[in-house]
Amino acid sequence: MIYSFEASQWFFYHGLKIILILIFGLSFYYLIKVTSQVFFKNIIKGLSDKLKPKEEEKRRLRMILHVVNRITGTILFIVVALMVIAELGLDITPLLAGAGIAGLAISFGAQTLIKDVINGLFIILEGQFSLGEIIKIGEIEGQVVDFNLRRLVIKNSEGFLYYIPNSEIKIVANKSRK
Numbered sequence: 001m002i003y004s005f006e007a008s009q010w011f012f013y014h015g016l017k018i019i020l021i022l023i024f025g026l027s028f029y030y031l032i033k034v035t036s037q038v039f040f041k042n043i044i045k046g047l048s049d050k051l052k053p054k055e056e057e058k059r060r061l062r063m064i065l066h067v068v069n070r071i072t073g074t075i076l077f078i079v080v081a082l083m084v085i086a087e088l089g090l091d092i093t094p095l096l097a098g099a100g101i102a103g104l105a106i107s108f109g110a111q112t113l114i115k116d117v118i119n120g121l122f123i124i125l126e127g128q129f130s131l132g133e134i135i136k137i138g139e140i141e142g143q144v145v146d147f148n149l150r151r152l153v154i155k156n157s158e159g160f161l162y163y164i165p166n167s168e169i170k171i172v173a174n175k176s177r178k
Helices: 002-050 057-087 091-108 111-126
Strands: 134-135 140-147 153-154 161-165 173-174
Touching: 002 057, 057 091, 057 140, 091 111, 134 153, 140 161
Parallel strands: none
Antiparallel strands: 134 140, 134 173, 140 153, 153 161
C-alpha cells in the first residue's frame, strides 16, 4: 500500500507537471507556427496589392517560413525534452555540458555545411536567381534546374548537370535579367 501511495503521489506531482510541459510546448509551437503563417500571408497579400509578385517570390517567402518553423520547432523540442528529463529527476548538467562539447565538435566539422546554408538563405532573401533562369557562375553557364539551402543545380547547353555548393557561389551573372 505504501508503494502505490508513493507512485500516485509521484504521478500527481511530477507526472502532471510533465503532461503540462508537453501541452504548453505543443501549444506554443502551434501558436508560433500559426502566427508566422499569418505574418507571411499578410506580407504576400501586401506585396500582391502593390507589386504583383512573381510565383518565385511567393515560393521564396514560403521557403523562409518553412526554415523559421523548422528552427523554432527544433529549439522548442530540445527545451521541452530537457524540462521533461529534469522533471524525471535526472541531472541535466552533464547533458548540457556534453551537448556543448558535441556542438563545438560538430560546428568545426560542419563549417562548410553551415556556410552553404547561410549563403543559401542570403541567395533566397536577395532573389539573385530563380528556377529556369540562365546564370553564369565562374566558368559554368546554364539553366537553374534546382536550388535549396545547401546547393544549386545548373544544366548547361550540352545537358550536363553541375551541382554547386552554395558556399562556392561568389559572383553570379544572371543572363535572364537585364
